[in-house]
Amino acid sequence: MKFLFEVADFNSLDHFTPVAVELLKSGNCVVFFLNDQSVLTKDSRIKHLTQYEKFEGIKVQSLKTRRVELTFTFLSRLLFGRHFSRFGFVNLRAWLLVQISKILFLYRGLQRLDFDCAISGWGDPSSYTMTLALSRNKPIVALPHGYPCLKNSIFNREIERVVAKTGKLPDFSMRNLFDCYVVATERNRLQLRSWNIRNEKLEVWGNARFSPDWIKTLLSILPPVQIPSDEEARSKVLFLLPAPTSNFRRRELHSLLNELVKLPIVLLLKTHTRVPQSINIVPPELLKLSSVVDVSEESTTRLIECSTTVINFATGTALDAVFIGRRLIFAKYLSDNSYSWEDCPAIKIADSEEECLFAVADSSWMTETELCGSYLAQEVFADGKIPNPPLHYATRLVEIAAAGRR
Secondary structure, three states, X not given: OEEEEEEOOHHHHHHHHHHHHHHXXXXXXXXXXXXXXXXXXXXXXXXXXXXXXXXEEEEHHHOOOHHHHHHHHHHHHHHHOHHHHOOOXXXXXXXXXXXXXXXXXXXXXXXXXXXXXXXXXXXXXXXXHHXXXXXXXXXXXXXXXXXXXXXXXXXXXXXXXXXXXXXXXXXXXHHHHOOEEEEOOHHHHHHHHHOOOOHHHEEEXXXXXXXXXXXXXXXXXXXXXOOOOOOOOOEEEEEEOOOOOXXXXXXXXXXXXXXXXXOOEEEEEEOOOOXXXXXXXXXXXXXXXXXXXXXXXXXXXHHHHHOOXXXXXXXXXXXXXXXHOOEEXXXXXXXXXXXXXXXXXXXXXXXXXXXXXXXXXXXXXXXXXXXXXXXXXXHOOOOOOOOOHHHHHHHHHHHHHHHOOO
């Protein structure tokens, strides 16, 4: 079988790689369809995949011209934009997008590209790669491209806007065009059902990215971090910053950062992977301090490994800290959202700035990984039903590819 992965961003690359490795280990062919970004093509994950003979990485821009890109973008926005979406007829709009693209020869550059199943991250199936698969009647699958740790449905301003305007939660019914829409937990499945994805389209496969064996592999292939600090003896505290779109309390965040720099620590600031500009939420005067280091270009997993303590409240990658055995503080009070971290008894939960600062300064505690059994069973192993998520992902994808388009 041959699988085409649409790798649109770093998060997709991070979460697709363990699945791709399992497919390759069992003799399947894997193609990563990459956005034309050097950070992706130079990434350690790509280098790891290239050791497999049946792996191929292709830049999107090498297969379509600027005219094709502009034309397809226009058609996609026309047929799947906000205005047309109000009228429903999802299948008809998808059919029109595919047929018009065929008539205009927009898929010509990919004629040589053969595959049995196309895979993307969570999103609408109106992308160039997914509609190419539809034009060939190949199955399409959406895999998680992050750790969905949110528990509440209205978690950012855009969803608030939609609910205020329509009185309803977002309508994800367009995503029913996928043959399978994969989620990590039962909680995620119930949430997406409330957003109008049909139950038969949703499958709970656990979380491939946060499987313990994959984290070990990841640490073996990632390059060492480069932290330009003269204060090596000091405790390193990694602060995982939120995306600007998250519901967080900016004033309280600034206050916490200003107090943290008064402690005898090196403060490492890591921006959210989806929006690198989130470093802008940090008071600029703090970035001038020798004890504060912007480590946005470094791997979060490696940073967790070299840190003593991790402070998090809105980033899923912090889950690595539980497996690596680092002190993890969930600064609950910094966000109006509700997170799954609240259910993890092994970590410190800070309900105030004072509690967070005390947890950082108190060297007497460690994250008690042995207390995480039920939490990890739910969040990573699909309520304990799937002991090896990457292998399960690969097995189900082969089954879906073999069954063909429904």
